[in-house]
Amino acid sequence: MPGDGTTPERNEGSETGAAGVGTRAKTAALTMEQLAQMMVDMEGRLTKVLSKANSATNEKINKLNSAVKDLEKTHKDKFSSMEKSHGDRFASLDMKVLANDASLDNINKEFLEMKSQIVELQREVNELKSAQPVMSDGSLSELNTVKEELEDLRQYTRNRNLVIDGIPVRTGENLSALFLRMGQSLGMNIDPNEIEAIHRLPTRNINTNRAPTIVVQVKSRPLRDNFVSAAKKKRFTLENIGQFESCSGNVFVSEHLTPFRSRLFYEARMMRKNHGFKYAWVKSGKIYLKKDDDPGSRSVEIKCMAKLDHLKSGNH
Template identity: 30%
Template structure:
């Protein structure tokens, strides 16, 4: 039995300096290892801290990006609404412009309601176009005097693009009364077979004489398109009445009114 005054620890006490140095060396190595482990742990903590900062930065970046995307989406919705509104306004404006153009064209055509064009009469120096009109009217069976004529003159000369030659300019005449104009226009078929020479408006001239309505330039272009289509389909009839264009395959077919270029291709 140990006595009451003896040591409580059972750790052996080094007895020599060599043993002390050995134990101290082991302690130092252990401390060195602990130090390295502490350094590694500190490095890991630093890396974790940097990673946490990176995560925080990325999170903040994406949050800002999400807000920007949200704002862009809101702006896009607003822009689409504005675009739709502008598109609606443009559609209304285009419709109003189209209606205005149609009204303007109708007014231009209406202003020509007393006019006709006489084609096929040779041009001569010092001619009296009023006298020619009176003679043409007589040829279709309508008696008029110069007082029935408001004004008449030759239209500007134009070149035939197909034959590369200048066509004889037509005579345009405006009558004082529409009833006189209509009487002559509706009797124009009586000119068939008659030549300028026969009605004494052209020496030895055998041109065909024909009477047209005085159409506006757009309607003249449309008439040409319809006539080309008629020729392709070998339809027989095309004519105008009160500035409107009509075509017909034959005597028994339906009469078709053509009022726009889009309607030309529907002729079949």
């Protein structure tokens, strides 16, 4: 048995098998020779066919050339005869008439050129008129896109800012200490180093009694978001901040919006008040409206005044 260390039995059919392999190899070799010969024969036939076709084509070309030359000669002879028969008649024409004819020909030529130019200009004007609406729409769309990107960039520079409204101005006030004290009342132990900048905005209307807004920039956006969220839940008043016990009034904390988005948020709140919307809010610098608490009611982002007009028309 194979693998037990004994010598395998001799296969009597092995010689016969080897002979069969040799015969098949010889047959295969003959077949390759035959194929090679067939390819040579086909190349020869193809060469003959191409040669015959080229010969026939050249013959046709020569015949056509000959016919063209004959036709040219016929017309040339005919025109020569006409010129000769009418030469004297043309020579006898009055030179003034010839000059007038030449002048009329020039005028007619100029008129045709001007007419052609007018037609071409009219065509260009029509093309411009047809393309103008498309160009205007495309330019307007591109302009709106650029405006949105610029507005997003302006808002991005404020993504670590918050604003505080309703805090009266005090002589020698320490706004950083005020902010830290507000954080403590919210249960937030804020490191003073987390405050990068804090100041009041300039007052544009000197006749107003409204206290200037306080702008705070912190080192991280999560800190800003957590402070704003906690302040909205607490509903700050001057009484619970400390040092303003003698004063009364609400204190408002919110994200710092660009002037455009501040105006847009005001219009969104008016929309909520006057057009049946239940919610208007800001999150991460974006303004949203929502109709009600119905599961099918979705939040709508407000990017421009046109969106508010669209909602006013009933397209929710």
